[in-house]
Amino acid sequence: MDSAKRASAPRTHILDRQIVAAGKGGKPAEVSLSAFSFLFSEMVQYFQDRVTSIADLERKLEEAGYGMGLRVLELQTFRERLQKRRVRLLPMLQWVSSNVWKALFGKTADSLERSTENEDEYMIHEREPMTNSFVSVPADLGQLNCAALVAGVIAGVLDGASFPARVSAHNVEMEKGQREKTVFLIKFDPEVLAREARLG
């Protein structure tokens, strides 16, 4: 939110503000990247003091993201004034990788792919997740990817919409000279695919 806007509405309580309201020019209201980064950094440090392994740290981040995901789902469906619930798998995934992504990060995900090996697995590719913009993972933490928070958000959105899935963030090596990118691996529960098959 820019300073002009803040100055013009100093007394509106957050609960009194319009929930559908967007920022200027129909674009969603924006939050400072620095503010987010500092908060996220403190979150990671807080969790790091309370876990014993990298896997635990990622799990904590995923849990934190899960709650955010549930709320994001609620808010986005409300903002879009959706009349019907999304019941099919593919439209749901496309909605996550485009609309939800846009609401959260101001851009769509780099790509959405179906796994060639397992039909219950989908992948969302992201070259530079916002959570990782300022993070350099030290060598002793190996494969840790702080985008686990975003994986949790995806899991929360999908689970809230009755598409329970396991979502995890992975690093993928790029050709030399390029930074590694992140892949969110989405593995749906068997019931989702069974339902999908029934719907034909």
Added chain:
Amino acid sequence: MFLQLFVVNKSGGLIYNQNLSSAAPRLNSNDWLRLGSTFHSLHAIAAQVAPVPSSGIEKLETDTFKLQSFQTLTGVKFVITAEAGTPDLGGVLQEIYELYTDYVLKNPFYELEMPIRCELFTLYLEELIERHSNAGGAPGGGGGGGKKPAGQY
């Protein structure tokens, strides 16, 4: 042309050092530490013995090299050396400070006052130095013209 960069924390400990050119003299890690803390002390003494209110050493110019230092409000000092005749280094130092606030201070794995070991900081520092070297060390060099991802403090 830039020669060397080092960063000293508020208690005089060296937390980062980097040669910016192959022409820079090679120092071993002990020499680096000594250089860092010596500069810190001289900086403090200079501030005290100056006849007018002073914030310490800001610039040194010699026949063979020049040195410029920038102290942040929190007491971290960024010191850069360059060959004699290089235009003002203040702009570069400011940009390095910006990289520090982004890629070091916002990194959850960095502990304050400890040596900087942040891949991204080194990466973007190299890019910054290259950009300035190519631009012929233009003063205050077109800040923000780089392809550094959004970052403001």
